[in-house]
Amino acid sequence: MASEFDIIRRHFARPVKRALLGVGDDCALFAPDPGEVLAVSTDMLVEGQHFLAGADAAKLGHKALAVNLSDLAAMGAAPRYATLALALPDADESWLAQFAQGLFGLAQAFGVELIGGDTTRGPRNISITVIGSVPPALALRRDGAKAGDEVWLSGCTGDAALALAHQQRRIRLGDAALAHCLARLDTPVPCIALGMALRGIASSAIDVSDGLVADLGHIAERSAVALELRYAQLPRSRALRACADESLVQHCLLAGGDDYELAFTASPDARARVEAVASELGLTLTRVGGVSAGGPGPVSVYDAGGNVMKIESRGFDHFGS
Amino acid sequence: MASEFDIIRRHFARPVKRALLGVGDDCALFAPDPGEVLAVSTDMLVEGQHFLAGADAAKLGHKALAVNLSDLAAMGAAPRYATLALALPDADESWLAQFAQGLFGLAQAFGVELIGGDTTRGPRNISITVIGSVPPALALRRDGAKAGDEVWLSGCTGDAALALAHQQRRIRLGDAALAHCLARLDTPVPCIALGMALRGIASSAIDVSDGLVADLGHIAERSAVALELRYAQLPRSRALRACADESLVQHCLLAGGDDYELAFTASPDARARVEAVASELGLTLTRVGGVSAGGPGPVSVYDAGGNVMKIESRGFDHFGS
Numbered sequence: 164m165a166s167e168f169d170i171i172r173r174h175f176a177r178p179v180k181r182a183l184l185g186v187g188d189d190c191a192l193f194a195p196d197p198g199e200v201l202a203v204s205t206d207m208l209v210e211g212q213h214f215l216a217g218a219d220a221a222k223l224g225h226k227a228l229a230v231n232l233s234d235l236a237a238m239g240a241a242p243r244y245a246t247l248a249l250a251l252p253d254a255d256e257s258w259l260a261q262f263a264q265g266l267f268g269l270a271q272a273f274g275v276e277l278i279g280g281d282t283t284r285g286p287r288n289i290s291i292t293v294i295g296s297v298p299p300a301l302a303l304r305r306d307g308a309k310a311g312d313e314v315w316l317s318g319c320t321g322d323a324a325l326a327l328a329h330q331q332r333r334i335r336l337g338d339a340a341l342a343h344c345l346a347r348l349d350t351p352v353p354c355i356a357l358g359m360a361l362r363g364i365a366s367s368a369i370d371v372s373d374g375l376v377a378d379l380g381h382i383a384e385r386s387a388v389a390l391e392l393r394y395a396q397l398p399r400s401r402a403l404r405a406c407a408d409e410s411l412v413q414h415c416l417l418a419g420g421d422d423y424e425l426a427f428t429a430s431p432d433a434r435a436r437v438e439a440v441a442s443e444l445g446l447t448l449t450r451v452g453g454v455s456a457g458g459p460g461p462v463s464v465y466d467a468g469g470n471v472m473k474i475e476s477r478g479f480d481h482f483g484s
Numbered sequence: 485m486a487s488e489f490d491i492i493r494r495h496f497a498r499p500v501k502r503a504l505l506g507v508g509d510d511c512a513l514f515a516p517d518p519g520e521v522l523a524v525s526t527d528m529l530v531e532g533q534h535f536l537a538g539a540d541a542a543k544l545g546h547k548a549l550a551v552n553l554s555d556l557a558a559m560g561a562a563p564r565y566a567t568l569a570l571a572l573p574d575a576d577e578s579w580l581a582q583f584a585q586g587l588f589g590l591a592q593a594f595g596v597e598l599i600g601g602d603t604t605r606g607p608r609n610i611s612i613t614v615i616g617s618v619p620p621a622l623a624l625r626r627d628g629a630k631a632g633d634e635v636w637l638s639g640c641t642g643d644a645a646l647a648l649a650h651q652q653r654r655i656r657l658g659d660a661a662l663a664h665c666l667a668r669l670d671t672p673v674p675c676i677a678l679g680m681a682l683r684g685i686a687s688s689a690i691d692v693s694d695g696l697v698a699d700l701g702h703i704a705e706r707s708a709v710a711l712e713l714r715y716a717q718l719p720r721s722r723a724l725r726a727c728a729d730e731s732l733v734q735h736c737l738l739a740g741g742d743d744y745e746l747a748f749t750a751s752p753d754a755r756a757r758v759e760a761v762a763s764e765l766g767l768t769l770t771r772v773g774g775v776s777a778g779g780p781g782p783v784s785v786y787d788a789g790g791n792v793m794k795i796e797s798r799g800f801d802h803f804g805s
Contacts (some may be wrong), residue, residue, distance in 0.1 A: 183521060188626045189558035189690060189704060190523035190616070195515060200504060201522065202511035203599065205613060207569035209606030248528035248569075248611040278524065281611075285530030290569040290602075290611035292526060305509045369510060385508060452554035468580070 170254055170282050170292035174263040175247065179276045182244060191278035193244055196296040197368045201243075203294050204234035210287035220258045222349040223289070224265025229351045229373065231293040232273060233423040236358035237370035239303040240295030250285035256275040263282055273355055297391055303361060303368035303427065308386035312366050312428040314452035315437060317354055319398035320375050321412070324346035324419025339400035351423040360440045361427060368427035376474060379426055379452075379462045386428075388458040392417075398449045410475070417464065428454055491575055491603050495584040496568065500597045510586060512599035515567055517617040522564075524615050525555035531608035541579045543670040544610070545586025550672045551693065552614040554732060554744040557679035558691035561616030562622040563594045569607035594676055624682060624689035624748065629707035633687050633749040635773035638675055639794060640719040641696050642733070643668035645740025648733055661723035672744040681761045682748060689748035695739035697795060700747055700773075700783045707749075709779040713738075716788040719770045731796070738785065738795055750777055 171186060178186035183192035208227050210216055228245060235242050247266070251258075270277060275293070305339045326344035329336045336344060354370070361368060369378045373459055376392065383390045397416050406412050429437055434450075441448040464472045492507060500506035504513035510769075516522045530546050531537055549566060556563050568587070591598060596614070647665035650657045657665060675691070682689060688707055690699045697713065704711045718737050727733050750758055755771075762769040785793045 171556045184623075184625065185622055189555040190525040190561060192521050192523055192559075192620060192621075192623055193619070194521040200513050200515040200774070202513055203565040203567060203613075203615070204511040204564070205566050205569045205600050205602050205611075207604050207606075207611060209571050209604055209609075212571075212604060212606050234510040238513075240511060244524070246524060246526040246613055248613075250528055250530050250609060252534075281526050281528045283528050283530055283533060285528075285533050285609065286607035287611045288528070288530075288571060288611075290528060290568075290609075292524075292525075292567055292613040294524070297513070299504055299513060299515075301511055302505070302511075304505065355656065365575055445575045448687075 165289050167282050170259060171280065174259045175277055175280055177267070177277060179278060181320060182230055182276050182278045185276065185278045186280065191393050193278060194232065196408055198298060199296045200336045201290060201294055202235055202238045202240035202297050202302065204231055205290065205292045206231045207288065207290040214364045214458050220261035221265035224262040225269045226290050227289040228266050228269045228275070229423065230293045230355050231291045232355060233370040233372065235293055235295035236354040236424055237303060238297060239358045239362045240297040241359060242275045242293060242295050242355060244278045245270065245275050246292045247277060247280040248290040249280065250281045250288040251282065252284070252287060290301040292475070301362040303358060303365050305367050305369055305382050305385040306381050308367040308388050308428040308454050310388060310454055310456040312430055312454040313434070313450050314379065314390060314392065314426065314428055315453065316398065316426050316449050316451045317357055317424045317446055319400050320371055320422040320424060321415030321419050322400050323421035324415040325402055325406065334406065334408060334411065336402060340405065343400070344402050348421060350457035351421070353423055354425045356444055357440070357446060360444060364433050364440065365427040365429050368425055371422040371424045371426055372403070372420060374420040376417045376462045376464065382428065383462055384459040386458070389455045390452060390462045391455065392452040392464045394464050394472060396449065396451045398447060414475065435460060488603050491580060494741040495580045496598055496601055498588070498598060500599060503597050503599045505598045506597065507601065514599060514615070519619060520617045521620045522615055523556055523559045523561035523618050523623065524599040524613060525552055526611065526613045528609065528611040529766065541582035542586035542699050545583040546590045546671050548585050548612050549590045550674050550744065551563050552612045552674070553674035553676060554691040554693065556614055556616040557675040558624060558689050558746055559618060560622060560679045560683045560689070561618035562680060563596045563614060563676060565599045565615040566591065566596050567613045568598060568601040569611040570601065570603045572603065573605065573608060593650055622683040624679060624686050626688050626690055626703050626706040627687040629709050629749040629775050631709060631775055631777040633751055634755070634771050635700070635711060635713065635747065635749055635775065637719065637747050637770050637772045638678055638745045638767055639745040640721050641692055641745060642724045642736030642740050643721050644742035645736040646723055646727065653794045655674055655727065655729060655732065657723060661726065665723050669742060672742070675742055675746045677765055678761070678767060681765060684717065685754050685761065686748040686750050686756050689724040689746055692743040692745045692747050693741060695741040696747060697738045697783045697785065703749065705780040707779070710781045711773060711783045712776065713773040713783055713785045715773045715785050715793060717770065719768060735796065760800045
């Protein structure tokens with residue numbers, strides 16, 4: 164069987180250009196861009212929890228890196244480096260080759276160098292740490308939202324949760340809608356360009372991974388503000404517009420998670436600049452709510468009539484009851 | 485049950501002094517010390533593979549961080565930050581409190597700030613990424629060994645493997661020897677001060693985690709040299725000197741692993757400086773071999789008579805056959 168070192172050499176040791184030293188020593192060496200600082204984030208994906216046994220290895224390699232890069236996007240950081248710790252039940256060469264292909268495909272698209280890692284035997288587990296570079300004064304933190312700011316959302320939420328609902332046979336999507344939603348679920352694209360373009364414009368930002376309401380709740384908490392979301396203004400994909408189960412639609416939009424869109428706040432004075440970013444990047448950015456004083460509190464969702472909606476599920480929590 | 489965010493808040497979110505931003509945002513923010521670069525390393529510990537189910541949580545918290553810090557030591561880097569990704573079968577508050585106590589005990593001893601992480605449900609798995617700071621020209625890499633250099637070892641190898649042999653009932657250690665060897669196995673202390681003191685002195689370095697011969701093999705490979713180890717010169721602890729099973733002793737010294745000592749090379753001209761470091765830090769540093777041209781090749785071990793010894797096991801490999 165291939166050794167741990169063979170696995171690293173064959174599948175994960177690639178030459179580095181930006182890092183001072185890559186895979187193959189006790190540590191990798193790197194520095195931030197001149198005048199910038201480093202941003203770091205870690206995510207762990209576990210078989211049976213975040214993905215099913217037998218999941219496509221290439222898609223898994225893509226997604227494992229994507230969910231990490233999404234955290235850099237939410238910070239306005241430029242992706243630079245990643246480390247990979249991988250536990251596998253066996254050294255399946257075909258699985259490893261496909262996983263590496265998915266991971267490096269996304270890494271190359273965003274200029275990420277894999278500079279370190281560890282492989283070991285164990286229940287399948289993928290733990291990635293990403294490192295980006297950002298000017299310290301321009302980092303998009305969660306704690307900068309101010310009363311009077313507007314709440315914005317990139318793209319739309321809910322498609323990944325709709326794909327899950329199909330897989331769980333709660334609904335049945337048509338072929339085109341299913342393909343669209345599965346792509347959102349399996350191979351999300353982190354909003355890196357958007358995060359960097361929002362430097363100096365957004366007052367706070369977060370990526371939507373656990374569900375829109377839950378993630379906006381982190382901004383409310385860290386910024387000590389109250390947030391209001393206007394349900395009717397939430398953008399809906401064609402697949403979601405075609406869904407007749409309004410309770411499911413509400414769940415998908417507000418609490419579905421796995422969206423990897425950016426939710427952010429900005430002053431009304433910055434509205435034209437936000438719209439210019441949307442136009443420049445060819446993205447849909449939608450005003451979906453506002454920020455008020457009196458927090459930190461739960462995120463309130465208002466219906467078209469101006470009444471507070473009762474939200475059944477608020478987002479994903481791995482140890483929630 | 486406690487939520488994922490409660491777990492982080494209660495057990496792992498501590499104020500940071502050095503980092504610009506710690507736990508609680510999409511990313512943490514940090515910078516190297518002025519004039520220095522960053523060193524990063526990742527290690528993953530899996531239940532059933534690196535530790536037994538039911539292992540003491542505080543010792544596990546200590547060891548999971550220690551094995552990572554040992555990689556910084558081998559690079560000559562000063563420890564600065566860590567991120568923790570943790571999969572747990574359940575949110576056991578008592579286990580978490582003890583794990584955090586062990587981890588933060590060591591972190592505080594070495595000035596490490598926990599700046600990010602992820603907790604999720606799954607088979608118990610601990611993945612830590614550590615980040616240190618080092619002047620780029622003084623980093624102790626694996627690729628700097630030169631023909632004519634001497635090979636040095638800190639402390640002695642074999643005690644952790646001897647503790648394992650006792651646990652596996654291959655031998656029976658007395659109480660004092662067992663306590664000593666178990667401490668080496670369960671709560672290793674990374675050689676941080678030594679690594680930093682060897683900046684500008686050692687020509688290459690590695691930490692001994694997989695076994696002395698296997699780890700020196702990495703220096704031979706990366707430096708494209710041949711290494712010779714003189715078996716009779718290898719320092720032995722009192723516990724190992726008392727062991728009558730010479731085959732086991734050889735395994736422990738050369739291939740036991742889990743030692744977290746530093747093996748390094750230095751020019752004979754640097755001998756006095758190495759000895760001064762040993763004296764200043766109160767450590768034993770022993771010359772155990774030499775470097776010659778003609779590599780990269782396997783590490784040769786010579787007996788007292790100058791004959792090449794046949795080595796049965798060469799070190800630990802998670803996917804080795």
